[in-house]
Amino acid sequence: MAERPRIGITGNGRRWAPAWWCARLAVLFAGGTAERISVRHPPSGKPLRGLIIGGGNDISPEHYQGDILEKVKTDPERDALEMEWIRRALDARMPLLGICRGAQLINVVLGGSLHQDIRPLRKRTKNRPGLLPTKQVRLSADARLVEICGKPHLRVNSLHHQAVKDPGEGIRIVGWDLDQLAQAIESADGRPILGVQWHPEYLSYLPSQLAIFRWLVTAAD
Numbered sequence: 001m002a003e004r005p006r007i008g009i010t011g012n013g014r015r016w017a018p019a020w021w022c023a024r025l026a027v028l029f030a031g032g033t034a035e036r037i038s039v040r041h042p043p044s045g046k047p048l049r050g051l052i053i054g055g056g057n058d059i060s061p062e063h064y065q066g067d068i069l070e071k072v073k074t075d076p077e078r079d080a081l082e083m084e085w086i087r088r089a090l091d092a093r094m095p096l097l098g099i100c101r102g103a104q105l106i107n108v109v110l111g112g113s114l115h116q117d118i119r120p121l122r123k124r125t126k127n128r129p130g131l132l133p134t135k136q137v138r139l140s141a142d143a144r145l146v147e148i149c150g151k152p153h154l155r156v157n158s159l160h161h162q163a164v165k166d167p168g169e170g171i172r173i174v175g176w177d178l179d180q181l182a183q184a185i186e187s188a189d190g191r192p193i194l195g196v197q198w199h200p201e202y203l204s205y206l207p208s209q210l211a212i213f214r215w216l217v218t219a220a221d
Contacts, residue, residue, distance in 0.1 A: 004033040005220040006046055010082050010102070011054035012075070013040030019054055022201040023099075023213075027052075029204060030213035032220065037085065039077045050095040050220030053082055053102030055199055058162060064108045066116045083109055095192035095219035097212065100160050103185055103195025110168025115181070118163050124178040129159045131202045137183045143174035144186050145194065148215045149208040156183070156198035156209075163197060171195075192219045 007027050011020050024034040032050065037043050058072040060079050082102070086109045089096045098106040104114055119127045125135065133155040139146050146152050154175075164182040167173055170191065175184025187193040196212065203209035 004031060005049040005217050006035055007032045007050040007052060007216065007220060008035050008037050008043065008048040008085070009052045009054060010037045010078075010085060012056050012078065013038035019056075019099075019199070019201055022204070023052060023054060026201050026204040026210060026213040027217065029210060030217040032213075032217035037081075039081055048094065050216050051085060051089045051097070052216065053086060053096070053098045053105055054201075055100030055102060055159065057101065059101065059105055059108060059114065061116060064112070064114050066114065070116060072116075079105075090191075090193075093191060095216050096194070097216045098185075098193075098195035099201065100197055100199055101162075103197055104162060104164060106193065106195050107164045107168045107171055107185060110171055112164060112168030112171060113166040115163045115165045117161055118179075118181055119161055121181065122179050125158075125181075127158075127161055131157050131159075131199070133157055133203055133206065135198070136178055137175050137198070138177075139184065140174040143184070145174060145184055145196075145212075148194075148211050150211065151208060154208060156196075156200075157202060158197075159199055160197055164195075 027034040057075045060074045135158045137154045172188040173182045183197040185195040200209040
């Protein structure tokens with residue numbers, strides 16, 4: 001029996017971390033094996049063949065020329081750890097999936113910028129956090145995500161108040177909500193990079209969302 005691709009999943013270091021357990025299950029359902037990586041969970045040293053950068057606190061604004069005087073809940077140690085792992089994955093052309101904060105951080109590492117707070121920009125959508133798929137996302141017709149998810153329009157959840165503003169080098173925005181705020185990014189040059197602003201690990205009961213993890217595991221195989 002072939003060995004399952006080993007997928008690293010970064011996130012916070014708390015003992016109670018629902019996102020980690022849900023992402024772990026999603027990777028398992030998709031045919032992979034998950035390994036937790038955080039400031040309190042050092043890597044095992046076993047070779048990784050794919051990487052998920054998970055959601056969580058805001059990214060420190062100095063990394064994207066944001067307002068450093070703005071009150072934000074940051075985690076500098078986690079920023080440093082995940083930025084290093086993103087660079088490793090990029091150098092190795094390792095399949096890379098960013099979830100919420102993770103998508104934003106991939107964009108920042110590649111030189112892109114963020115909307116530090118999207119709440120004043122919302123006109124047609126609310127910034128009420130929720131785990132259920134109540135938010136509409138439109139994908140570009142030629143997006144890789146359309147092929148992966150099997151549809152150009154998705155219903156997703158929403159837990160964020162920041163978003164990608166200007167895409168980084170080799171990145172393009174391929175998904176938008178009703179306020180035209182970025183909801184999905186992917187590589188524009190063929191590299192195996194995807195980023196989604198929602199949390200598919202909480203929606204793996206939906207075929208279109210489990211397909212995102214299947215893409216990562218298949219690309220890592």
